[in-house]
Amino acid sequence: MVIEQVIEKVKNRDPDQKEFHQAVWEVLESIEPVLKKNPQYMKAKILERIVEPERQIMFRVPWTDDKGEVQVNRGFRVQFNSAIGPYKGGLRFHPSVNLSTMKFLGFEQTFKNSLTGLPMGGGKGGSDFNATGKSESEVMRFCQSFMMELYRHIGPDTDVPAGDIGVGGREIGYLFGMYKKLQNEFTGVLTGKGRNWGGSLIRPEATGFGVVYYTQEMLRTDNLDIKGKTIAISGFGNVAWGVAKKCEMLGAKVVTLSGPDGYIYDENGVTGAKVDYMLQIRASGNDCIKDYADKYDVPFFPGERPWSVKCDIAIPCAIQNELGLDDAKKIIDNGCKYVTEAANMPCTAEAVEYLLKNGAMVAPAKAANAGGVATSGLEMSQNSMRLSWNAEEVDTRLHQIMVNIYKNCYDSAEKYGHKGNLIVGANIAGFVKVADAMLEQGIV
Numbered sequence: 001m002v003i004e005q006v007i008e009k010v011k012n013r014d015p016d017q018k019e020f021h022q023a024v025w026e027v028l029e030s031i032e033p034v035l036k037k038n039p040q041y042m043k044a045k046i047l048e049r050i051v052e053p054e055r056q057i058m059f060r061v062p063w064t065d066d067k068g069e070v071q072v073n074r075g076f077r078v079q080f081n082s083a084i085g086p087y088k089g090g091l092r093f094h095p096s097v098n099l100s101t102m103k104f105l106g107f108e109q110t111f112k113n114s115l116t117g118l119p120m121g122g123g124k125g126g127s128d129f130n131a132t133g134k135s136e137s138e139v140m141r142f143c144q145s146f147m148m149e150l151y152r153h154i155g156p157d158t159d160v161p162a163g164d165i166g167v168g169g170r171e172i173g174y175l176f177g178m179y180k181k182l183q184n185e186f187t188g189v190l191t192g193k194g195r196n197w198g199g200s201l202i203r204p205e206a207t208g209f210g211v212v213y214y215t216q217e218m219l220r221t222d223n224l225d226i227k228g229k230t231i232a233i234s235g236f237g238n239v240a241w242g243v244a245k246k247c248e249m250l251g252a253k254v255v256t257l258s259g260p261d262g263y264i265y266d267e268n269g270v271t272g273a274k275v276d277y278m279l280q281i282r283a284s285g286n287d288c289i290k291d292y293a294d295k296y297d298v299p300f301f302p303g304e305r306p307w308s309v310k311c312d313i314a315i316p317c318a319i320q321n322e323l324g325l326d327d328a329k330k331i332i333d334n335g336c337k338y339v340t341e342a343a344n345m346p347c348t349a350e351a352v353e354y355l356l357k358n359g360a361m362v363a364p365a366k367a368a369n370a371g372g373v374a375t376s377g378l379e380m381s382q383n384s385m386r387l388s389w390n391a392e393e394v395d396t397r398l399h400q401i402m403v404n405i406y407k408n409c410y411d412s413a414e415k416y417g418h419k420g421n422l423i424v425g426a427n428i429a430g431f432v433k434v435a436d437a438m439l440e441q442g443i444v
């Protein structure tokens, strides 16, 4: 079968790119029923083409630290697919960044962006830069050096990066400043900008809000409401923050947060000033969650993940493969029936298989966390029109986009004989649109 052949070829070409193999396998194994009905995809070698990035850029990022010593990091931009729009996707600054993680993220982004219904292709970039313990001026010099190379490869109609792990409003500011200086142009070349210089309201909250909107739709399928539900989440960054904020607004209780150092359990819920405190911990650059436990006098579990906590909904918001088979078993043992992937590919393949086999509904990342990039798309529209919408207008559009994505995933799964499997539904719906665009544009 073609699918197996393509996967084998991907593995043989780049045997050490494990995360990329995992992402390719997950998408391709879902779309078999589509290929059977559409032989034209096979004839045009859509699979063979869609797993190969259109362009991969790797570059040296030299910068000087506060002691005057020269440091060298590696920079990436993988321009994966431009069939439905300019490349679009975040920049990640994290020590785990390498070509495999960049390719898996760019591949996922292609289908995620397709699901939003907006005209955006897929891309991803970043660096193995570790921001932990770095001073403000070190971060700025790093961002400036990164952009000194990246600027020649991007543009408002070519490739529009945004933030991801380790890249927030502060970093986007430094990157944008350098781009503007080099190009002598004020354009919407990045999203996640500050609100006074072209950024969209709600963009900081959008990924988390979208995750909760999608979760609401999933619960609605079972005639349930998110109000009153207990929710375990991991991470404490931008996505976790947006999730906690929206959960509080809707009367659901978030009881855990986590960092590389362990997790905290707050039985009264992460609410009010405690939600804002997450931003302070993030801004401190220490990358640990124990500070929350110390400040609010709640239990801290060093070196552990939050998945053994009893909850109605589990929402991993941290990083790829953070939720494995053992965690999935604990989630099921605790009677939890809903898992929403908020980080990109946070569940291992074994974990997903176990959850599905044991009757849980799993909301896949490329659908559930698409609210972030969707709102980036709305930022691009506002920049092009040179106007800005108010918060309510952006939030209403975001909500409608998430409702549409859910319906598209649910209906696509049902149409191809996998009712209730949102993973299959998301992969099929995301794939078909990109594949058709590639067909229509010929062999390029």
Ligand code: 2IT
Pocket (backbone or CB within 6 Å): 088, 089, 090, 091, 112, 160, 161, 162, 163, 164, 165, 191, 344, 369, 370, 372, 373, 374, 376
């Ligand atoms: O993973 C993601 O969708 C993002 N990091 C957001 C990308 C974007 O272009 O807003």
